[in-house]
Amino acid sequence: MDAKTDAKGKAGTLTVGNKNWDFPVYKGTIGPDVVDIAKLYAESGMFTYDPGFTSTASCESKITYIDGDEGILLYRGYPIEQLAEHGDFLETCYLLLYGELPTPAQKVDFDYRVNRHTMVHEQMMRFFQGFRRDAHPMAVMTGCVGALSAFYHDSTDISDPHQRMIASIRMIAKMPTLAAMAYKYSIGQPFMYPRNDLDYASNFLRMCYAVPTEDYKANPVLARAMDRIFILHADHEQNASTSTVRLAGSSGANPFACIAAGCACLWGPAHGGANEAALNMLSEIGRVERIPEFIKRAKDKNDPFRLMGFGHRVYKHYDPRAKIMQKTCHEVLNELGIKDDPLLDVAMELEKIALHDDYFVEKKLYPNIDFYSGITLKAMGFPTTMFTVLFAVARTVGWIAQWKEMIEDPKQKIGRPRQLYTGATRRDYVPISRRK
Secondary structure (H helix, E strand, O other), X not given: OEEEEOOOOOEEEEEEOOEEEEEEEEOOOOOOOEEOOOOHHHHHOOOOOOHHHOOOOOOOOOOEEEEOOOOEEEEOOEEHHHHHHHOOHHHHHHHHHHOOOOOHHHHHHHHHHHHOOOOOOHHHHHHHHOOOOOOOHHHHHHXXXXXXXXXXXXXXXXXXXXXXXXXXXXXXXXXXXXHHHHHHHHHOOOOOOOOXXXXXXXXXXXXHHOEOOEOXXXXXXXXXXXXXXXXXXXXXXXXXXXXXXXXXXXXXXXXXXXXXXXXXXXXXXXXXXXXXXXXXXXXXXXXXXXXXXHHHHHHOOOOOOOOOOXXXXXXXXXXXXXXXXXXXXXXXXXXXXXXXXXXXXXXXXHHHHHHHOHHHHHOOOOEOHHHHHHHHHHHOOOOHHHHHHHHHHHHHHHHHHHHHHHHOOOOOOOOOOOOOOOXXXXXXXOOHHHOO
């Protein structure tokens, strides 16, 4: 079986045995061409087989572009490095939602609208009381996000563009509030209401760390680090959780339910839990003196041990987000004056080895964003159980932008992947009295 593209890039020919079928070939503005096989089954009676959909474009999108071989990540065409260095998270939210960077007036208006939607319905506090205190914050988040549709049913009509935008603003605004509430509930402290006079990251840190008995002012270095973490995690093309949001949304589900589905998918250790796994690995190593032992194990193909936080499924080069996160990590550690933490000592030594050891360099196992973000969040005082929750807060805007794009795409259909069936063929029912 082979597919051929003609010189003009307009048609592709699929050959199976002595039969040929022609299918359109589309060119993106950048990136690989795609063969449109939507009519493959109708014309040939065959499906394609692509576990994990790693070679399948499930949609057309204008939001995010990744070139894993070159280490490139673009939001609406803008390099992630430039956005993280010069912009803030809400500016990135505006860009992902509307397609362009905001003017000064648009930025003021957008910030105002988000800040005025940060509170959640007072009755939602009762939801938290129904969870055990030792419940994983991500379990709490998944349930509470889904419950938002029961409180804000005036923005669940997906056919109304105005309601879609209200739902989008509400999700971006309320996710940090819910995340902070999940954290406060887990440690037995009272919830802190959001404040409209603070920026997005400072407001979130205050809701997490302030208590009613004293004033709290976010450290600007930590607030900037938090803002950068949000920017770096805001979207990442058609990853597992984003595809889940799109798949759920393709059925016409309300946006709150779709984002809850994204949260559930993100919770998986192979996805959003990677930075937590990286920190757990550092705990397992424990001391700098034990690093050679674990490096040896990582190189042993017969040993199940794997170094978490190194390499990336998409990026075959250095993760562009990791460069920014590395700088941010060291800024936070310097600001907090942390010098005697054994885990951070292990992390810094591992980083040094990974950037120079021939084995890591040859296999391109560079430290990724999860490696640095885990260290940074730990230094900032977040428990590992909150790491994926923070990821969800950041990724919400990406999910919403992708969901909105899907809803407005006239070519989009309800998701319905096919399968290669390898089970039993047709057989007749046997009464239980005759079974042996």
